Amino acid sequence: MTLTLQAVGYRYAGADQPSLLEIDLELRDGEVVGVAGASEAGKTTLCLVASGLAPRTVGGRIRGTILLDGENVDAWPMHRLSGRIAMGFQNPSTQLSQVTGTVFEEVAFGPMNFGLPHDDVVARTWQALHTLRIDDLAERNPQRLSGGQQQLVAMAGLLALRPSHLVLDEPTAQLDPAGTRLVADAIAALAADGASILVAEQKTDLLAEVAIRMVVLAEGRVVLQGPAADVLDDARLIELGVSAPSAVRLRRAAEAAGIDPERLRD
């Protein structure tokens, strides 16, 4: 199961300039690809395009080809794509349906939309809640939760869909370190289960932990890509408005201070 973007460009309706240019990207089974870049670099746009929401729901014009398991999805309606590709946004409150009275119903909302058998919906919902350790929130009103809890509920709603491909736009934007840890574990579990995941994140620590490959965007173009460890250690990151992971910064600081970084490990 592969999601492939070939020479994809995208321009928002009414915009003078395209927001994405000549993007080539492949998401393979069980692979987590990180996306980094400064503000306005095109991270969110890439997520919208990869998930199919742009241009189907957002409008605008797209160029290039998007293939899902080798099939061109150009003519697919959004509801067909959403059965294969799920997308999470950075603002948790807008991801909640606002029509459910409990977290359980909120997480079940997606599987219910797909008309899955009742018992399957229930099992997927409990599983998603359990994966993110929020079983105890099942009976709570989702509107009455904190931003971090809502983000986890929104993430559980995506897990319950069990998508082949998952696109996440800053999934830990409102989470504390413990919540970030849970999301990182969930991403790893999904990837281990065979899903391909695209994660756009400012927190390079998270990307260092979960991503196998990385792309860095600037002005809508891919300017750096490769194995995550190499990209995150690239000295050009800072010029591109991306801070290196704390482990890399610590190692560099140690080197600058004349301390052997290997001693820090000990």
Added chain:
Amino acid sequence: MAGRERLTNPPLMNRGVPKIVGRPGPTAYHRLNPLTKATLATITAVAAVVLGGLVGPVVLVLVAVIGPATVAGVLLRLIRTALLLSLPIAISAFLVNLFFFPGGEQVLLRIGPITATAEGLAFALEILARIVAISGAVTLFYLTTPPADLVVDLERRGVSPRIGFVANASVQTVPAMVERAMQITAAQRARGLDTEGSLWRRVRGIVPIVGPVILGSIAEVEERTMALEARGFARPGRRTLLWSPPDSVFQSALRWGLLVALLALIVARVTGVWA
């Protein structure tokens, strides 16, 4: 739905839907099917208008509003909410009819150029009784029926989930907007906005609050739409329902019986059989 079918944990399969989902209401009236309660509210409101006069609407208020509200234990909340809902329109309708009823002869009170007449008072009371019946019926339904229950019931009967979603989301949006307004008010006050003091100061203080509330809500609509699309909401075909409100043959017969009775009443009034 194509996709991965793994990531399962067999012990979790047997937990079922939490009991709170679709939990029966606390009283017999709460436990009526939502469509039955909606039918009762609609027929009470329409019948109050069709019946006209004073006695008909007052009897309706006693039988179809006060009685059930007492059974449901929501009488005080109903009075408070119905008053909030209808007081402005009730007062203005009452005063207009009291003082400006055309052709009134029996003068009760004269204030300068305007005159309150007995005929105007009688008609104003009739209008007031209808407004009380309508607002009471609607409030009773609102206080005893979670909107989501009605949506689930309608969806079970084949109504498009989109229609139910729009209706339900509209109701649910109100508290969310109130909460957002409170947050923005607190944020603006923390930055020195004066929202207390004279009426003029309060009015001036509203402007920097209303703008962000409305614009913020509009900005969220697009992302909310995308999130719904991404979760398959636009998919054609029936959705799975986790539960559905119970119904009975008796309630079904009651709904149809009330509907037929209302139609008969309308026909009788229109044809003049019942003047």
